[in-house]
Amino acid sequence: MGWFRDLQTKKEVAIKALPITIESVGYTDALDYPRYHNFKFDMMSEWETQNWKGLIFPSQDYNPDTSILIPLNDTDLVLVTLSPTYLYKDPIVKTIINSVTK
DSSP states (O other): OHHHHHHTTTTTHOOOOOOOOOOOTTTGGGGGOOGGGGOOOOGGGGESSOOEEEEEOOOOOOBOOEEEEEEEESOEEEEESSSSSTGGSSHHHHHHHHHHHH
């Protein structure tokens, strides 16, 4: 969570440092992650729902996916990667993400 708080406060070191553990879920080993090097503070925004307050890093020219970082508790984060770019604005997607992060 220290790393997440560093992102929130836009500390440059957060972009250069990766969390110690990145765990694969299911058959996601083939995915190109983490994409933290694509995060840009000038594009970052906060996204708050009734269940959580996360950070959104919109897609860029060389990264077609939008990334959302959501804290689950005091130690764990979820990285949600969405494509097309502004899919996170869809109310159905928001409801799905909310149901997973309760």
